[in-house]
Amino acid sequence: MNRIAVYPGSFDPVTNGHLDIVGRAAQVFDEVIVAVSKNSGKQPLFTIEERVEMLNKLLTPYANVRVGSFFGLTVNYARLHKATAIIRGLRAISDFENEFQMALTNKKLMPEVETIFMMAQADVSFLSSSVVKEVASYGGCVGAFVPALVEQRLRQKFNKNDQ
Numbered sequence: 001m002n003r004i005a006v007y008p009g010s011f012d013p014v015t016n017g018h019l020d021i022v023g024r025a026a027q028v029f030d031e032v033i034v035a036v037s038k039n040s041g042k043q044p045l046f047t048i049e050e051r052v053e054m055l056n057k058l059l060t061p062y063a064n065v066r067v068g069s070f071f072g073l074t075v076n077y078a079r080l081h082k083a084t085a086i087i088r089g090l091r092a093i094s095d096f097e098n099e100f101q102m103a104l105t106n107k108k109l110m111p112e113v114e115t116i117f118m119m120a121q122a123d124v125s126f127l128s129s130s131v132v133k134e135v136a137s138y139g140g141c142v143g144a145f146v147p148a149l150v151e152q153r154l155r156q157k158f159n160k161n162d163q
C-alpha cells in the first residue's frame with residue numbers, strides 16, 4: 001500500500017524547521033505532499049507561487065516529496081490525494097492547544113485520516129516563519145534559520161519594500 005501524507009502549512013517562507021519535518025516525514029511515508037495553504041488569515045509576505053517555487057527548488061533532493069497548494073479544508077485536500085495522514089510539526093507547548101483542536105476536528109471530518117505530530121531537531125525547533133520575517137525586515141542575518149535561497153528572497157523583498 002502506498003502511504004501518502006500531506007504536510008499543510010503557510011510556509012511564508014519555508015524555514016529550516018519545516019525542512020527538518022519534511023525530511024522526517026519523507027522517511028516514514030512513501031509519498032509526502034507539502035501543501036501550501038491559500039487561506040492564510042494573515043497578510044502573507046510571499047505569494048503562493050513564490051512559496052511553491054521556493055519549496056520546489058529546495059525539495060528536489062527528495063524523490064518522494066512533491067509540492068502543491070490548496071484552498072479550503074486540509075481534509076478535502078487529503079481525500080483528493082488519497083492521503084492517510086496529515087503531518088504537523090510541534091514546537092513549544094504553545095502549539096499544542098491549537099493543534100489539538102485542529103487534529104480532533106479533522107478526525108471528525110475525516111476519520112480515515114490520522115494527524116501525525118513530529119518534532120524537529122532542537123537547534124531548529126524554535127524557528128517560526130514570523131520570527132524569521134521580523135529579523136529579516138530589520139536587516140538581521142537569518143542565514144542560520146533558512147536556506148540560502150530563502151535568505152536571498154527575503155533580502156530582495158525587504159530591499160524592495162524599503163525603496
Ligand code: ADP
Pocket residue numbers: 008009010011012015016017018021087088089090091095118119120124125126127128129
Ligand atoms: P500554519 O499557518 O499552518 O501553522 P506554518 O508554515 O507556520 O503554517 O507551519 C506549518 C507546520 O509546520 C505547522 O504544523 C507548524 O507547527 C510546523 N512548524 C513550523 N516551524 C516549525 C519548527 N521550527 N519546528 C517544527 N515544526 C514547525
